[in-house]
Amino acid sequence: MSFSTAEVQQLALQYFQIQGSVRTLSGEVDLNYLIETGVGQRYCFKIAHPQTSIAELDFQNAMMEHLQAANLGLEIPVPVVGVGNKKILTHRLLNGELRYLRALTWVEGRVFAEANPHTPELLERVGALCGKLSAALADFDHPAAHRWIKWDPSEALWTKEHLHAIDDPEKNKLATWALDLFQKKALPRFPQLRKSVNYNDANDYNILLSFDPLHPEVPGVIDFGDAVYSHTINELAIAIAYAAMDKPDPLAVIGQMTRGYHQQFPLQELETEVLFPLIVARLLISVLCSAQNRVANPENVYLQISDRPAWDLLEKLQRIAPNLAHSTVREACGWSPHPQAEMFVNWAKTNLHQFAPLVEIDLQGPDCIWLDCSVGSADLGNYADIVDAQRLHQRIVETMEAAQAKVGIGRYNEARPFYTTNAFAVEGNHGPEWRSIHIGLDIFMPEGTPVFAPLDGVVHSFQDNAADRDYGPTIILQHSVSPELTFYTLYGHLSRTSLEGLYVGKPIAKGERLCWMGPMPENGNWSPHLHFQVMLDILDLAGDFPGVAFPDKRAVWTGICPDPWYLIAGQASPCSPAIAVAQILTERRKLLSPNLSISYTQPLYMQRGVGAYLYDHTGRRYLDTVNNVAHVGHEHPRVVRAGQRQMAVLNTNTRYVHHQITQFAEALLATAPASLEVAFFVNSGSEANELALRLAKTYTNQQDIIALQVGYHGNTNACVEISSYKFDGPGGKGASPRVHVVPLPDTYRGLYRGSTPDSAQQYAQPVNEILERLHIQGRRPAAFMAETIVSCGGQIPLPPGYLQQVYASVRTAGGLCIADEVQTGCGRPGKYFWAFEEQGVVPDIVTIGKPIGNGHPLGAVLCTRAVADAFANGMEYFNTFGGNPVSCAIGMEVLKVIREEGLQENALTVGNYLKLGLGELAQRFPQIGDVRGSGLFLGIELVHDPIAKLPAASIADYLANRMRTLGILMSTDGPDHNVLKIKPPMVFGKTQADFLLRMLERLLKEDGCKP
Structure with a gap:
């Protein structure tokens, strides 16, 4: 039954002496209304569902008052006292039906669903809010809390008898997987889990945020109708289930929100194991209820609001190994990502004398060198050498020959530039991401070099991945070294002959010849080597187990995949010599002038440049729209080669005659009047x-x-x-x-x-x-x-x-x-x-x-x-260095590249294309006051008011820093610092322009860009 606004006004005045305008609010069970008085006071007026008991309402009221009194910085609505000094009033309708009425104080804020973007910091704060709720409710109880409700993830078993309501076969299969995960991974743990009264409904329309668009706080929640006595961990599970919707990377959300929760209310070990299946269980309940509501209440749009994103999230979660989620949660709690990591290290140190050599040459001996394969490695050379397999092979061979080494060892936990092209990009929550952290060891030796098992094991799996650049042919051994410790070793980039005669379960003895290093391109088309990796958990990935990890998940993956050097030397391998950003900043402050500025609120440590891109020390790629100094592209191979060739022959000053200066002068003057x-x-x-x-x-x-x-x-x-x-x-x-x-x-x-x-x-x-x-x-x-x-x-x-x-x-x-x-x-x-x-x-x-x-x-x-x-x-x-042969050779090559690669024509075509796209954005977003410039030298002026043209430096600064998080380098200029400048390397093309336009459109919708 519905009530008119006039009826609501009359009820509020009659029972609570509240008079004001009325606006209907959404809700699943109760009828909810916003009442605003003439003096600016606001209340939430609630008419309970006919089937709601007074005990339930008393429970909600008591819970709100308890949370408000907990002094944890929570902002919670509390019941208003009505006539007769009561907080719950009874109204009898004309048909004789009784309805319970309540008025609650109004908590100012906006709902989490309206916040854009959901940054890692915001997600962590939402997790912290849930932690505060659990902490505040740890000593609270109420008789009405001990009830059964369908929204309790711990009660997900009820869905078993209703899965037939999901008539889509693929969705039904997904729901069946979710229920099975709950039954196998969560249900058996319930007797050992903490229980308490839970708020139980931290969805994106119940969580309140402050109005600060840049750094919103998360003060509290509304709507306590689903509160219940249940397993405490469900508080976090439910919040994650909603917050992770419409995010490309739900695993990152799980980690961020767990970190915030754990800081406020420390998790217990068993709770970290069941969190993932309980997230899945809540989503299962959500999609099943939606399926049922479509039949029962097809007109209620609110009841379907989470259906599509819930199904999409379930599909993403199905692709995540539960143990990987568990490791992510453990790492977010500040623990070792894998519970057996320390046990493995101690075992390896104790049993070092029992290990067989991996290859015939002593890997700790004088015939071995540690190779630098990092993002900024000068040994790897130009990026053109990296992406060409034969040239990369030659680089590695030359480095080893120069050191007179028979073995080159590639480091563990090293950020590398190999997988940072468009072909390997994966969409993350904050722009494209690339796997760049090497989580194994590489042993570079000639093709056909035999590899021996370092300890007893059995064949767990093997695959012929010759077309896969990750590994090529691969073998995984399982080692059960004690009742408490089982781990796996992976051998990648092998020859196909290595797989002959293998079968799953085949015993392999310590010291037995296991495989051979494969030739190019059979080994995945890498310089011949062995990729040797240790895994404490196979994560149901078998031969598809990754050998490189995303930088933001580095700690998780190195926790699951410990340093293989422990099986060779009984200790951790030498770290990559990269210097931490914090250390560099400290040294800058100490050694350099303070007026030497740094871009961005979070400084970047750049280590490589390629074309229109720069790469930081983690291998993250950034589209460069501001460094016009790299005119024909960062480290253009032809320009680099021209400088190297001349530098190897002669570099002197203009007091000696050399032809480069006259040739360069003639070519440069030919471009001018x-x-x-x-x-x-x-x-x-x-x-x-x-x-x-x-x-x-x-x-x-x-x-x-x-x-x-x-x-x-x-x-x-x-x-x-x-x-x-x-x-x-x-x-x-x-x-x-x-x-x-x-x-x-x-x-x-x-x-x-x-x-x-x-x-x-x-x-x-x-x-x-x-x-x-x-x-x-x-x-x-x-x-x-x-x-x-x-x-x-x-x-x-x-x-x-x-x-x-x-x-x-x-x-x-x-x-x-x-x-x-x-x-x-x-x-x-x-x-x-x-x-x-x-x-x-x-x-x-x-x-x-x-x-x-x-x-x-x-x-x-x-x-x-x-x-x-x-x-x-x-x-x-006289200028000592001006016009020297090396500089002139480089300048001459730049002119040739501009001409031969059509870069002036590219600037015209792409510049016009980009300017047109920016103009279209300006039609839709009044924050863009003006788009101007020529070719690849453009400006975007940001304003608060397009009529008064008030400069919007805050929006420009927000865009520049947010673009950085999405992988685009931008900068501001102008006397009021409200202009975004675009002056990229001239190889900037339509693909890059489309990416820039897409990300700019995305950010212009965010809270920080509101005019």
């Missing part, structure tokens, strides 16, 4: 701009420079002196008397808004005014200097015709025009090789920096013959 005839070579963009200023001042014999507001030109004294971004920013002292700043020609939020035919003239007029003042003072300008697209100003394109007017005025006044193309040159604008070409002008001097060297310290200045001749006034210009 014909009037730019002379090149100077330096080591950076800062040096290039410093030299450009010297050239202009020498040519004009003047000192005054006109520059743009928020412009940035480098870190030398002269460059900082003309960079408004620096001298008008923190620590700056304003412009010097010889530097004249003109307004930033920003037609979106600048002095003159809206791109009109008059914009160029409006923004050029301040230049004319400065020139007039200089003329009155009897001075002339030395130069006007500007970036053609202003980077630190917020990726601001100059209004069409602006430079034409400014250049004409400056030249008429006797000054030179300098185009700073450090960030925008070399094809980045797409349509043109140099950004100034878009303006239809030819500068007197053009500068370019490290992009021309693809990150190698190289810069150049191009100028007219007249400027160069004036500079040759008798004072020698």
Whole structure:
């Protein structure tokens, strides 16, 4: 039966003296209403189901009051006293039916389901909330709590007689699996488990959050209708069952929420074993109830709200080995992930003398070396060498030969770069993930090398995985060394002949020849070696057992798969020499200047670059949208090879004649207008701009420079002196008397808004005014200097015709025009090789920096013959490293790559594609105020109000840091720090653009991006 809002108003006033507006709330059993009084007080008014007993309602009231009084920081609704000093009032309907009424205080907050995103920190806080509930209820009881309800995971056995309600055969099979898991893994443990009164309904619509969009707290819960006396661990199981829905990686959710719960209410060993099957049991109950409700109440949408995500989650959980979930829970509690890990280590140390050698050469002897196969390994070389099996093999062979070693040993627990391409990407809760942590040992020796069993065992399984790059042919042995300890050893990358004559259960004696190292490509197409791994649990994975793990699950997998070196040397193997991020940060603070900034709130330790990507020390791949210095792609193989080849022959200065400098100068000048005839070579963009200023001042014999507001030109004294971004920013002292700043020609939020035919003239007029003042003072300008697209100003394109007017005025006044193309040159604008070409002008001097060297310290200045001749006034210009053979060889190769790989055309095509996609997002998300730029030099301006154009630095900062968690590197710029800049390596393609757009759309829906 339903009640009108007028009837509810009358009941609330009659029984609780509460008067106000009424809004209906959802609910499964009770009828729930929000009443808001005229003075801003809010209450939840509840009309109980006719079949609800007064004892149940008294139980709920007592429980809420107990939780509120527990002083654990919980915010819980409590009953309001009504007429007759009662908290539960009785109302008789016209048909004679009795209904119980209650009013509860209103707890401010938003429900967990409305929070976006569900970060690991938030999930841990939800787990902590459940831990607080268990702690607070540990000493609470009530007679009505001892009841049977269908939502209690411990009572999931009732579903057995009703599975026929699930008519889909595949879903019925999944439900049958869930029930079987409950019966086998949970039910037998019940007599030993703790029991208490449980809240029992921490679903995503009952958990309350604070309104802080960035760091929400989890103060409490609502709706106590499902509270029951049951096994305490169900509190956590139920919360996880709901929170893990619609997450690609439910195992991560289990770990995060368990960690929070355990900190508030420590789990017991048996509880960690049954948590996973109880999560599954709650989901089973949910989907079965949905199936029943579809028939009984097809019109009640609320009853079906969790049906699809519950089925999806059950499918994901079915693919997770229960013992792996158990290890995840143990690790989250701060325990060893596997309960027998310590037993294995102690056993191995004690029995070392009984082990047979794995190969004929002593692995601890002088003929062996430890190889560096880590993400940042210089031994592995360029990424092109890593992804090519033959080149990788050659690298390993050369490293071993250089050390005169017969055996190369690849480390255990080492982050590696081998599986970090798109082919191996897996969608995680926070973007793509890759398995990169090696959880075995590699023994590199020639193909056909025999391998011997280190101890007695039986064949557990074997597979011919020759097409599988994980292992190739594989054998797993089982070793039952004591009644308490059984473990397994895995032998991968074998020859096919190794599998001949094997059968499951075949005894293998210690020291018996077990297999042979396989040849390429039979062994999975790796450099010949043995992958040797120890497993304390086979996890029902057999031959598909992974040899590498995801970084965020490193502790779990190394707990299940202990160091195999214990079976060789009776001790842990030498760790990878990688230095921890915290240690590096400590050393930076100690040894480096504090104004050397670090990107992101969580700093990144980068160890490898490839094309448009950077890789951190864990092997996590990041799409790079900001490092334009790696112009043709990080560590482009051709550029690397050009530098290596020349470095191996000669590197000297320009006082000796060498052909590289003239060839490079000719090739670079060929990209510029014909009037730019002379090149100077330096080591950076800062040096290039410093030299450009010297050239202009020498040519004009003047000192005054006109520059743009928020412009940035480098870190030398002269460059900082003309960079408004620096001298008008923190620590700056304003412009010097010889530097004249003109307004930033920003037609979106600048002095003159809206791109009109008059914009160029409006923004050029301040230049004319400065020139007039200089003329009155009897001075002339030395130069006007500007970036053609202003980077630190917020990726601001100059209004069409602006430079034409400014250049004409400056030249008429006797000054030179300098185009700073450090960030925008070399094809980045797409349509043109140099950004100034878009303006239809030819500068007197053009500068370019490290992009021309693809990150190698190289810069150049191009100028007219007249400027160069004036500079040759008798004072020698010499730069020790500028124009050296190695730098010139690298610069020459960069120009070739730009041309031969069509990177300027790529910048145009992909830039337009990306700009169009960003424009479509701007139509749907008002936070995007403006999208601008050319080619692969774009800016996204974020605003709180698209009409007033109020800058949204907080949104820009949120996006940059959240993008990092999703695997995309972005950065902010602009005078108000509200512009996301996009200036990636020029190999950035449509695939990368689609990924960027998809992730940006995802984040713009999150709480931290609300305007």
